[in-house]
Amino acid sequence: MSKILIRGAKVLGGEAQDVLIDGSVIEAVGTGLSAEGAEVVEAEGKVLLPGLVDLHTHLREPGREDSETVLTGTRAAASGGYTAVFAMANTFPVADTAGVVEQVYRLGQEHGYCDVQPIGAVTVGLEGRKLAELGAMHESAAGVTVFSDDGKCVDDAVIMRRALEYVKAFGGVVAQHAQEPRLTEGAQMNEGIVSAELGLGGWPAVAEESIIARDVLLAEHVGSRVHICHLSTAGSVEIVRWAKSRGIDVTAEVTPHHLLLTDELVRTYNPVYKVNPPLRTERDVLALREALADGTIDIVATDHAPHPHEDKDCEWAAAAMGMVGLETALSVVQETMVDTGLLDWAGVAARMSFKPAEIGQARGHGRPVSAGEPANLTLVDTAYRGSVDPAGFASRSRNTPYEGRELPGRVTHTWLRGKATLVDGKLT
Incomplete structure (x- = not known):
């Protein structure tokens, strides 16, 4: 070379x-x-920044190659400045065995656009009833260290406690999708003034906050690590801040879209704005930005969630939840954090490279720009400043909320x- x-x-x-x-x-x-x-x-x-690291990417392969593959997803990652991504476990079949995580890992190695580190499921089939093969996935060629049922919450406190205890043995981390299912049945968007006016089922902030509160206390009790996926409310920020003040080993992420977009956009009924967790209020957005700036929220993670056209171009209630984000993440962070003076570029490197690599133990990534x-x-x-054109995306899917922005x-x-x-x- x-x-x-x-x-x-x-x-x-x-x-x-x-x-x-x-x-x-x-x-x-x-x-x-x-x-x-x-x-x-x-x-x-x-x-010049160290290569970006995304702790929360959906590559969809195996099983949903109509929306994304490891190849197209890693090409999208490279386009967005990423050199490593962590692939979530909600594939078909679910990445709950050593065999499936090794398949994803090897596909990443073959394609070569960025390193792919699989995330293993916490429970078998993401069903929340029985722990998956956490040890076998960790000992596999993929060397899994992060486990998540993302897309579903590990809502059973006993199962969550056992998972935290299990991963403690090898320094792993459980990444929780904080959503109390009983409080979000039929939910379509953030619960508040807009949902009441539109007549859409509300998704209350407490559904997220109650799970985070429970899990930081469980992590403290067993002396283990917990990571909070896509934190989205001002109340969640305060809980994480409190937990860190007690010395609890908790980290948290925020997505670019939760730093920029609000539930007011749902008034358009455009399913491109339908996401899990939902877009929140302006007050929440400002709290998330401040928390990312002061370190309460540790990292930015894309929650890149590709969907084929037919799953998003339909009525709101039937539409899939999620947005693509790998190719626009850095631009949104510049818009919301750098250009507003909340972060400098060294701070961006910390939150989009150094810290996510540390949390996920991504070897060779998140390193200083220095000799050796x-x-x-x-x-x-x-x-540069320009309009977002999804037609030019490397991702197989085009469900971006920023088209034309x-x-x-x-x-x-x-x-x-x-x-x-x-x-x-x-x-x-």
Whole structure:
């Protein structure tokens, strides 16, 4: 592999520096670097970040290849600046055995656009009744460390306690989809003024908050780690903040769409805005932004949830829940957090690379941009601003809430261990 010289990039948004890649590693970082025969990437004015890591991606394979595959999903990831993604377990069959997680892991290795780390199911078939093969999945070639029934809540407190105790033995983490099922039967959107006016079944904030409160107490009781998926309410923020003040080992994520969009959009009855958990109020959005800025919420995770056209282009009640997000996540974070002054680019790197890699134990990812480190890198043109056109997405699905919306920033290059997966905005 030839050498690559990235010239004049603002590393983590700081001073302009050159970065020399030799093979799969960063050879040097400094000013005035040169290398005979190196491929030169002129990066003046652009921001260089460590490769992004997504702790919450739905790749759909096996079983729903009509909406996404490991290949198309990882191509979408590379387009969005990601070098590693964690694939959720709600596939068909469910990733609740060593065999299924190894299949997903090997598909990721074969395609090579980014590293794929499978997430194992907590319970057999996501049914919430019996623990899945947590130990076997951890000991498999996939080396699973994160377990989640995402899409469904582990609502049985005894099962949740047993899962937390089990993963403690090997330093794993349970990622909880916080949704009390009895409180959300028939729910279609956030419970509040808008749901009352539209006559749609309400999804109360307490359905999320009650599960988070229970699970942080269970984690404290057994001395284990719990991660909260797609936190979406101001009340949930306060519970996590309280838990961290007690020293409970809890981490939490927020999605880009919950940082930007509100339940007012549901007035259009456009199913593209139907998502789980639902879009909340402006008050919730502002609380989530502040919590991400102050570290109460640890990371941004996309919850990239692709669906085929027929599952979203229908009446609201029948539509599937979810949005694609890998290719727009960094732009939304720039819009809501950087351009508002709540985070600098070093803070973005912490929340979209360093910390998610730490939580998920993604080896070789979330590393500093310095000599000797793996060359997993993302170059961003932060001055760019343009309309989102899903026709150009690498994802197999187009269910984005941002179609036609103007957003800032564009990933121009992505390198996975020194190999370019995206060059000048085009997949290699």
